[in-house]
Amino acid sequence: MVILSEDIRNTLQKELAELPGKVKLVVFTQEFECAHCRENTSLAQEVAALSDKLDIEVYNFTLDKEVVERYGVDKIPAIVVEGKNDYGVRFYGVPAGYEFTTLIEAIKAVSAGESGLAPKTKETLAGLKDPLHLQVFVTPT
Numbered sequence: 041m042v043i044l045s046e047d048i049r050n051t052l053q054k055e056l057a058e059l060p061g062k063v064k065l066v067v068f069t070q071e072f073e074c075a076h077c078r079e080n081t082s083l084a085q086e087v088a089a090l091s092d093k094l095d096i097e098v099y100n101f102t103l104d105k106e107v108v109e110r111y112g113v114d115k116i117p118a119i120v121v122e123g124k125n126d127y128g129v130r131f132y133g134v135p136a137g138y139e140f141t142t143l144i145e146a147i148k149a150v151s152a153g154e155s156g157l158a159p160k161t162k163e164t165l166a167g168l169k170d171p172l173h174l175q176v177f178v179t180p181t
Contacts, residue, residue, distance in 0.1 A: 042083045049090060052144065059151040066120035067098045068113050071155075080094035080117035080134045087143070093151065119143070123150040139178055 046051070067084045069077040088096035099107045103117045111120050114174060115129065121129040121143070127150055135143040149156055157165070 041078070042086070043079065043083050044086050044135045049086070052087070053090045055144070056094065056147070059091060059093040061123055061149065061151045061153060062095065063080050063147050063151045064095045064097060064105075064120075064122045065147075066111060066122060067096065067103045068104075068108060068111075068118040068120075069098060070115050071114060074116050077117045078135045079136075080119065083134060083136070083140075084119055087147075094147070121150050123148045123153055125153070127155075151157075 041063045054167075065088055067081050069081050071077070084096055088094040101108060101113070101118075111126070111130075115121065115132050117132070117134060119131040119135065120126070121131070129146050129150060131139070131146075132140075154174055155162075
């Protein structure tokens with residue numbers, strides 16, 4: 041199943057050629073009882089094929105419990121975007137529509153190892169005393 045058009049693949053290939061560091065897309069899926077797992081895996085595979093700086097690993101959410109626990113994934117379909125470090129970037133559901141751009145921007149940020157946050161914001165975050173669990177929910181509207 042091909043998801044990305046040739047034009048989009050060509051554009052992304054040029055954009056991803058600029059990645060400074062390696063990025064691994066870790067995909068969690070399963071064959072049954074997951075309405076969009078197949079599309080999510082196909083999309084991640086197509087993106088990973090566009091750059092030699094991108095690798096992909098695909099795990100079964102039910103069978104690969106050790107990896108699921110290591111990444112803290114609690115639902116599927118899921119994509120972890122990991123660079124030199126695991127920065128906690130997770131996509132749940134298929135990152136299609138506007139979320140696709142967010143996936144590409146996350147890949148670029150993780151590759152650079154830089155959040156893009158302003159120094160003042162980093163300073164404020166450094167002052168947090170307790171762990172913070174932040175989730176951003178997006179709906180395709």
